[in-house]
Amino acid sequence: MMKMRRYHPLSILFEFAAFLKSYAILAFVVVVNYGSDSWIARLGRILLLVSVALTIIASILKWITRKYAVDELAFHLKTGIFEKTERTVYFDKIQNVQRHTSFLHKLFGMTSITFETGTSGMNSNVKFDALTRLEADRLESLVKEFMQLGKPTTDSETEKAAMTSDRVVHFTPTRKDTIKASFTSFSFLIILVIGASLFSKVAQLFEVVDYVKGWVASVLISGWIIGGIVVGLIVLAVTIGVIWTFVKYGNYEIASDEERIYISKGVLDETAFSIGKKRVQAVEITQSFMKRILGLAEVKLISAGNLGDDEDEVSSLYPFLPVKRAYAMIAELLPDYQVVPDTERLPRKSLLARLIKPYWFWLIVTIPLTIFRPEVFELPIGWAIVSITLLVLLILSRVLGYWNTSYAVKGRFIQLSQGTFEKTTFLTRRDKIIEVSVKRTKLQQWFGVATIGLINRAKPVRHETLPDMPIKEAQQFVKWYAERTKNVQLK
Amino acid sequence: MEEDIQTPTHCLAVEAVPALRWGSTISHVIMLAIFGVLYAISVYFSWWSWTHWIVYGFTGLTLISAVWSIGLRPVYFHKHFRYGVNDEFLQIKSGAFHESYELIPMAKIQAVSTNQGPILRRFGLYSLEIETMGSSHGIPALPKEVAIEVRNQIARYAKIREVDE
Structure with missing residues (x-):
């Protein structure tokens, strides 16, 4: 039996910090009402004290009982205060590695690291909330070594030397990139949101509203002041937006070596993500409407393991890449993947099939409209205008959807582009697809088109469909998939 | 539907029709x-x-x-349901109004079970x-011997494991 070791003692502190974060509101309320004698205030104080005490005790107990060990094959974890659990997680199940260094971590020279596996359920990852950078590096390199060696039993010196291959940095954003990014992401609007939510919160505590009402009224008298305030607010918002974007995406770096891709970002809160190139299940290129106008795109790597919360999600290559650069980057990072520039459009009959499809949403809206005939915009036929406008919009969105749809099935790759305003391109390899389907409604049968579907490993499982592909092409697609065994190595 | 890949040919048991009827009744x-x-x-x-x-409305529906x-679907369902198993793929085809064809590699199947x-x-x-990493599929009514045979067949073929999954 190998020697198990405890987690870093500071993990107690970090656990406590996490607790404080989630109880911040209660703590704030308790502190504000410290002088109050009402029973609610008293109850709040008692509750807070009890939970602080319990958390401290629990985190200390947890620290005493939790142990881990690592060998060249797997993580061995022991947990449980009363009920003891032992878990072994083999390195070959690990899909990606995420490192998050919050401001607090930085103060203590610590970091946190998460190894994600592709399994479902509660225990899908191995997480260390607080550990020294040195230890994190050690763990990560153990996993990396395992991946590179392929067969874990051979450990000769030569192979270890070959392993330290050079890391190439592919991209770091320039200042121009950051400024461009802050405009596309509309992040300067965030000040309005924060302002509004802060105001509503403050207003609840103190009765500001009445006070402000009088103030606003006096301000409204002068147009100059309003103009000045508006300009000031916009300048402030833009500045904050740029700063915010810089803090979030400032230190972006995309790098890779032979085997893995490394993405890191953040100035105050650092996150780093690394994934084995072979573990990339698919690539997704997203362009929001704004980004399409500016010719930017976001490239995301799809992994079978969890990718973190939306906010901390780091699987994305820099979200504001110029389209050409994005495509080039995919080629650089993943030589196994190819973006096909000349994709095929759907034929005219697909558009017809899409336009003729029943407009259920419109029907559901229109039926009550025709029954009740409400006046809209003080017009007696307002209801009809609403109904017609809706229908026109729906038809337009279908035309747009058709316009943006294209596909390519070439070599080992399939590439599907879809979307109305936002355009998403999904690119995957034949051997990464876990199953395919071809579906046809009666209407599609008449038009000679079909909906193809493919499923990829991801979290949650990724279902991609492309409606109204000509039936010949759909059959070709199935045949293409059936030949997957050519690319698949068997164990 | 396909020329090169063999279209699935196996049907459900004939008793599927009354069984489905009883179920929905x-x-x-x-x-x-x-x-x-x-x-x-x-x-x-x-x-x-x-x-x-x-209540009237829902009763009518x-x-x-x-x-x-009870009357129509079991017949249509039985008539259009086909499945096929070979050493590489499981194929399921069903439906007339909503025709559906699925092709599942044996290596991606995680579990099969028979239920009654x-x-x-x-x-x-x-x-x-039949469960894969991404979804689950069913073959709803097979005679006992066939069901067990197909189950074992799938289990045997599904033992093949691909590198890097």
């Missing part, structure tokens, strides 16, 4: 019973009249659905459930 009777009880309650406590109308799923509820037991049938 029972569920529809339960539905009707619930609406009956609701109606009785609403009459007894003299609820608003619109509650009656809702249930009756229409009964005609479809009370209705299937009465007809000596088994249903087969």
Whole structure:
């Protein structure tokens, strides 16, 4: 039996910090009402004290009982205060590695690291909330070594030397990139949101509203002041937006070596993500409407393991890449993947099939409209205008959807582009697809088109469909998939 | 549907039709019973009249659905359902109005199981459930020997493991 070791003692502190974060509101309320004698205030104080005490005790107990060990094959974890659990997680199940260094971590020279596996359920990852950078590096390199060696039993010196291959940095954003990014992401609007939510919160505590009402009224008298305030607010918002974007995406770096891709970002809160190139299940290129106008795109790597919360999600290559650069980057990072520039459009009959499809949403809206005939915009036929406008919009969105749809099935790759305003391109390899389907409604049968579907490993499982592909092409697609065994190595 | 890949040819058991009929008959009777009880309650406590109308409406819908799923659907379902198993793929084809064809590599199958509820037991049938990493598929009614054979066949083929999954 190998020697198990405890987690870093500071993990107690970090656990406590996490607790404080989630109880911040209660703590704030308790502190504000410290002088109050009402029973609610008293109850709040008692509750807070009890939970602080319990958390401290629990985190200390947890620290005493939790142990881990690592060998060249797997993580061995022991947990449980009363009920003891032992878990072994083999390195070959690990899909990606995420490192998050919050401001607090930085103060203590610590970091946190998460190894994600592709399994479902509660225990899908191995997480260390607080550990020294040195230890994190050690763990990560153990996993990396395992991946590179392929067969874990051979450990000769030569192979270890070959392993330290050079890391190439592919991209770091320039200042121009950051400024461009802050405009596309509309992040300067965030000040309005924060302002509004802060105001509503403050207003609840103190009765500001009445006070402000009088103030606003006096301000409204002068147009100059309003103009000045508006300009000031916009300048402030833009500045904050740029700063915010810089803090979030400032230190972006995309790098890779032979085997893995490394993405890191953040100035105050650092996150780093690394994934084995072979573990990339698919690539997704997203362009929001704004980004399409500016010719930017976001490239995301799809992994079978969890990718973190939306906010901390780091699987994305820099979200504001110029389209050409994005495509080039995919080629650089993943030589196994190819973006096909000349994709095929759907034929005219697909558009017809899409336009003729029943407009259920419109029907559901229109039926009550025709029954009740409400006046809209003080017009007696307002209801009809609403109904017609809706229908026109729906038809337009279908035309747009058709316009943006294209596909390519070439070599080992399939590439599907879809979307109305936002355009998403999904690119995957034949051997990464876990199953395919071809579906046809009666209407599609008449038009000679079909909906193809493919499923990829991801979290949650990724279902991609492309409606109204000509039936010949759909059959070709199935045949293409059936030949997957050519690319698949068997164990 | 495909020329090069063999289109699945195996049918469900003939008893699938009565089995499906019984299944949907029972569920529809339960539905009707619930609406009956609701109606009785609403009459007894003299609820608003619109509650009656809702019950009528739902009863009507249930009756229409009964005609479809007891009378017609089992026949169509049996007529159009096909499955096929070979050493590389499992294929399932079903439906006429919503035609669906699925191609699942054996190596991606995680689990297969045979199940038998009370209705299937009465007809000596088994249903087969096949789970992959991404979804699950069913073959609803097969004779016992066939079901077990297909299950074992899939289990044997699915043992193949691909590198890097």
